[in-house]
Amino acid sequence: MPEFLETTVDKFTFKVATDRHYSGEGVWAQADGARVRIGLSDFLQQRSGDVAFAEVRPEGTALAFGDEAAVIETIKVNISLTSPVAGKVVEVNPVMATAPEAINKDSYGEGWLAVIEAANWEADRARLLDPQAYFELMKGRAEEEVRQ
Amino acid sequence: MNNETMNNERRKVAIVPCSGIGKTYGTVSREAAYDVTEDLRPEATQLVALSLLVLGDEAARAAVADCPAVTIDGCKLACATKMVRESGGTVAQDFAVLDVYRRHKQFKPQGIAELNEGGQKLAHALAEEVVAVVDNLTPDPSPERRGEKEGGHDA
Numbered sequence: 001m002p003e004f005l006e007t008t009v010d011k012f013t014f015k016v017a018t019d020r021h022y023s024g025e026g027v028w029a030q031a032d033g034a035r036v037r038i039g040l041s042d043f044l045q046q047r048s049g050d051v052a053f054a055e056v057r058p059e060g061t062a063l064a065f066g067d068e069a070a071v072i073e074t075i076k077v078n079i080s081l082t083s084p085v086a087g088k089v090v091e092v093n094p095v096m097a098t099a100p101e102a103i104n105k106d107s108y109g110e111g112w113l114a115v116i117e118a119a120n121w122e123a124d125r126a127r128l129l130d131p132q133a134y135f136e137l138m139k140g141r142a143e144e145e146v147r148q
Numbered sequence: 149m150n151n152e153t154m155n156n157e158r159r160k161v162a163i164v165p166c167s168g169i170g171k172t173y174g175t176v177s178r179e180a181a182y183d184v185t186e187d188l189r190p191e192a193t194q195l196v197a198l199s200l201l202v203l204g205d206e207a208a209r210a211a212v213a214d215c216p217a218v219t220i221d222g223c224k225l226a227c228a229t230k231m232v233r234e235s236g237g238t239v240a241q242d243f244a245v246l247d248v249y250r251r252h253k254q255f256k257p258q259g260i261a262e263l264n265e266g267g268q269k270l271a272h273a274l275a276e277e278v279v280a281v282v283d284n285l286t287p288d289p290s291p292e293r294r295g296e297k298e299g300g301h302d303a
Contacts, residue, residue: 050223050224050246052246052249052250053250053253075172075173075223075246104224
């Protein structure tokens with residue numbers, strides 16, 4: 001079980017898992033050697049709303065850093081999610097095809113999107129945010145949205 | 149006809165949709181409820197406004213307390229389902245618009261005051277699913293529900 005940084009803004013509580021890195025848009029990346037699992041942060045899934053459909057790029061797809069890795073359709077919006085790592089998609093979470101609400105229920109666990117065989121994880125990791133940095137960014141955005 | 153059947157005939161299924169204003173899925177839930185109660189099964193159903201249950205309206209509470217209810221929720225808060233139960237009612241079946249949409253991906257709902265074509269079709273698909281439940285809850289269907297034309301059945 002990961003540990004979390006946590007903040008409550010207005011009536012919403014947001015968690016940031018401390019065992020992975022994040023892109024600024026809120027896609028997390030967790031490396032196990034060169035295999036990097038990706039998914040949505042808790043803030044991103046809560047802000048986006050209930051997921052209706054998730055279409056993840058299929059296995060074998062070559063992705064550059066920042067390429068579209070998945071498209072999520074929620075009750076509010078359609079979101080294009082960019083890859084926080086360059087490499088090849090080697091595994092897609094089968095749950096996304098049958099029960100994409102897993103993203104809302106467990107965004108850091110069962111709701112992962114895909115595993116990417118990284119071409120150069122060390123270089124990509126340097127472009128991502130560590131948990132504390134993402135936590136501060138996310139908290140600022142959440143507070144800004146409440147003010148609006 | 150026994151007493152049980154007579155009682156069942158008098159019971160109208162309460163249809164309780166989401167009251168969310170300004171939300172597309174809430175509008176889909178209400179359009180589906182209108183479809184069922186006004187067009188598809190007016191003789192077997194009654195529309196109960198969720199807002200009346202929230203306000204504790206006695207007639208609305210009695211409607212769900214005396215009859216089985218079918219709830220249609222617009223989001224995972226499931227206010228319609230929760231309020232029927234809190235009002236002493238029995239939820240025979242609860243529907244969530246999002247679940248129905250997942251079964252009918254081609255009907256993407258948009259709009260709030262007025263649904264787009266996809267939203268209207270989704271509402272109708274949802275209404276048909278509600279009707280299937282209503283038909284199971286209400287015995288002795290009318291000739292129309294049995295697929296017979298009026299006057300077309302000789303004794």
